[in-house]
Amino acid sequence: MALRRSVTLEDVARxxxxxxxTASYILNGHSAQMRISPDTEARVRGAATDLDYRPNRxxxxxRTRRTATVGLISDQIAGEQYGSSMLTxxxxxxxxxxxxxxMGESGGDPELERLLIEEMVDRHVDGVVYATRTARTIRLPAGLRGVRAVLLNCEDPTAQVACVLPDDEGGGRLAAAELVAAGLVHVWVLGVDPVPDATAGRRRMVGIRAELALAGIAVAGVVDCDWTVGEGxxxxRDWLTRGGRAEGLICMNDRLAMGAYQALAEAGLRVPDDISVVSFDGSALASWLRPELTSVELPFPELGALAVRRLLDPDDHGGTDSVPLSVRAGGSVRRR
Amino acid sequence: MALRRSVTLEDVARxxxxxxxTASYILNGHSAQMRISPDTEARVRGAATDLDYRPNRxxxxxRTRRTATVGLISDQIAGEQYGSSMLTxxxxxxxxxxxxxxMGESGGDPELERLLIEEMVDRHVDGVVYATRTARTIRLPAGLRGVRAVLLNCEDPTAQVACVLPDDEGGGRLAAAELVAAGLVHVWVLGVDPVPDATAGRRRMVGIRAELALAGIAVAGVVDCDWTVGEGxxxxRDWLTRGGRAEGLICMNDRLAMGAYQALAEAGLRVPDDISVVSFDGSALASWLRPELTSVELPFPELGALAVRRLLDPDDHGGTDSVPLSVRAGGSVRRR
DNA sequence: ACCACATGCTGAATCGAATCAGCACAGTGT
DNA sequence: ACACTGTGCTGATTCGATTCAGCATGTGGT
Known part of the structure; x- marks a missing residue:
């Protein structure tokens, strides 16, 4: 309950x-269409300042059907470890x-998601950013049809919606390039997408293979598993006990890499002397590991910011933005 | 731009x-004060459903000066690793x-914070939750005076504001109790509050000392450092090289504990055989470490939920809530 | 002396719901 | 036949800004 003294436009005008x-035109800067004398303009602005006038939103x-408010709806963004910086x-x-x-977090519950979208539309948000924690293909929720929206970290090929994605393929190239630059030839990949709709892993693989191919190298092998520390x-460990060895290991995210570190340590293998590791995320975790993990960073804050800017840009008419990733160098890749 | 067909109350009434x-009274459930025939009520409700009437917020x-909206302002909540579940x-x-x-995240910038509060109050949010990442003592921002507010994870002893805090002292007792139950006597503590306003560390220490005292034990020693992996x-490592040894180590958060794990491993000490470790946070990180870390969990989601409930409870007239912590058992404490 | 035109402003309607004050009608008691 | 009470509803105003349509006044040309 904001107990602000209520200074209205009427008070200012008086x-x-x-x-x-007149006061309205001046304070909204439409004076061009109105022909206002400089003197009047000054008096009105002065009055507004003196009274500390704040328009009632x-x-x-x-009247205007706009609220200077954007909705951000997501499955897990807020409570998540890394993606939350999209929100920031x-x-x-x-x-x-x-x-x-x-903000609205659905926790992946479609019914809650529907409710949240409805509440936002009811409140006349000027648009909705629909975000997912993991990059994937989705169906634009029915409640967003006819609503100005931007997809963030996800895409719907069947809908004509603006869409902001990380350039995972480019990221894959960056990861592979780190190993190639170190002169490594025997490269394994840990953790390819388990979820059918997920796009990140597949795209990164495309980039990895492409970049390695430029150096005349093929991926030596892939270990498939969930993207968690435990699975990593x-x-x-399974891979190692089966005799698996490599010069370089690309992990699909930092948590996987942490798991790999643990298994490698247990087997007496040292990073980066015995094996080089590169991963994706560029999360804080990467900097916590010893040696620090070289990780291809996902530009979460930029993704979030870009989605909002596109949402509020009246000249934006859809299409997909692919935001480049960048390497956060650690000490997990052997120096040539 | 939500392009919803505009069904108004007028349409429903007609x-x-x-x-x-009449329609308004019925749809708002004030029918008791109004005497409405069951027949009319049914007709109005039917019309509202048929037309899919949604009141214009x-x-x-x-009219009502309420928006069914609460503001949540914080320094770092959204982009943070653990605290973000307060938001959830x-x-x-x-x-x-x-x-x-x-939502508004100030990044600790007082000017941005002022702006965000102003924008929220301008939009007539029904109240503001003011949260901090680390539990500490603060000054209620000037913009929140006269505004319905609840402090979350922070307190202002000079102001009469409702306030929701984790029970860090109780948490300290829980941590110590884990070690006492394992029969450990020689206990060190890692990482006491570096920041002057921070309250968590001090309170946990009080709890730790109290609980140990019940078993006739005193804290054997304290290593003071910042609450980060690197510092931990x-x-x-310094402590160990200086000959430091203990049966049990209480770390002020999970990141510190991760750093401690690394130093202990480097020194060839094994958790929990050579030394037991307990920490605070109960973050995902605790479950990633090997062995899993026994950690006193901060109930972030509950804290956030309680703050909002109190904010919206008209019968809540201030005071401090202290929410209990709980132990998330891992394998980092030696079994007796 | 008269018209044309620019200048600088105002009155009133509008957005959609909430709510105060009160009205028409039916039934009851005397 | 009359006042009285209860029932079930309505008209008009209000919240505070935006915005359309138009009205005085002054100025210059012929």
Whole structure:
């Protein structure tokens, strides 16, 4: 309950000795269409400042049907370890455009998602960013049809929606390039996409193979497992006990890499002397490991910010943005 | 731009053959004060359903001065590793009370914080939750005076504000109790609060000492350092090289414990055979370490949810809530 | 002296719901 | 036949801004 003294446009107009109309035009900067004398303009602005006038947003929204508010709906963004910085980026971009972010986390529950979208549309948000934790293919929720929306970290090939994605294929090339530059030839990959709709792993693989191919190398082998620390550990240990060896290991995310580190340590293999490791995410975890992990960083804040900017850009008419990844160098790749 | 067909109360009233007034009273459940015949009520509700009537929130807000929206402002919550689940909890609680969360992250910048608070108050949020990443003492921002607010994970002893905190002292007792139960006597603590305003470390120490005292034990020693992996590693290594030894080590958070694990491993000490480790946070990281870390879990989602519930409870008149922590057992404490 | 035109402003309607004050009608008691 | 009470509803106003349509006044040309 905001107990602000209620200074209305009427008060400002009265104090400046003009009509509400005039005051409104001046304060909204439409003076060009209105022909206002400099003197009047100064008086109105002065009055607004003196009274600390703040327009009532509800009243304004009622007329203009805009709220200076964007919705951000996601499955797991807020409570997630890494992706949450998408929220930060979105929030910053929104503020720069004088908007606030209304957040909704569905936890993956379609019914809750429907409710949240409905609540946002009811509140006349100026648009909705629909984000997913993992990059994947989705169906645009029915509640968003006819609503201005941008997909963030996901895509719907069947819908005509603006869409912001990380360039996972380029990221794959970057990861492979790190190993190639170190002169490594025998490269394995840990953790290819388990989920059918997920796109990140597949695209990264394309990039990895392409970049290795440039050096005349093929991927020596792939260990498939879930993208968690535990699975990374178990899969790597299995691989090692089966006699698996490599010069370089590309892990699909930092958690997998942590699991791999553990299994490698247990087997007495040292990073990077015995084996080089590169991964994806560029999360804080990468910098916590010893040696620090060389990781291809996902630009989460930029992704979030870009989605909001596109959402609020009236000249944006769809299409997919592919945001480049970058390497965060650690000490997990052998120096040539 | 939500392009919803605009069904107004007027449309519903017309279809039901009643006045707007009647329709309004029925749909808002004030029928008790109004005496409405069951027949009319059914007709109005039917019409609302048929037309898929959704009240215009802006119009409603203009009259009622309420928006069914709560502000959540914080320094780092969104982009943070662990605390972000406060947001999740807040968002869920808000939805249960038919509200949405408007988020603002200041990044610790007081000017941005001021702006965000102003924007929220301008938009007539029904209240503001003011959260900090680390539990500490703060000054209620000037913009929140006179605004309904709840402090989350922080407190201002000089202000009369509702306040939701984790029970760090109780948490300290839980941590110590784990070691006492394992029959350990020689206990060190790693990482006491570096920041002057921070309260978590101090309170946990009080709890730790109290619980140990019950068993007739005193803290054998304290290693002071920042609450990061790097510092935890360095401090523990220094301590070990200086001949430091203990049966049990209490780390002030999971990251510190990770650093300690690394230093202990380097020194050839095994957890929990040579030394038992307990920490605070109960973050995902605790479950990633090998052996899994026994950690006193901070109930972030509950904290966030409680803050929102209190904010929206008209009968809540201030005071401090202390939410209990709980032990997430791992394998880092020696079995007796 | 008269018209044309630019200048600088205002009145009133509008957005959609909430709500106060009160009205028409039916039934009951005397 | 009359007042009285209860039932079930409605008209009109209000919240605070935006915006369309138009009205005085002054200025210059002929």
């Amino acid at each position: 104090r400046a000795g003009v009509s509400r109309t 509800s009243a304004r929204s009622l 980026g979105a929030s910053i971009a929104a503020r720069e455009l004088d908007h606030l972010v209304v 550990f178990a899969a790597t | 279809r039901a053959g009643v006045s707007r007034t 802006s119009a409603r807000s203009l 909890g807040a968002s869920i609680a808000a939805r249960e009370l038919d509200h949405l969360v408007v 590693f360095a401090a523990t």
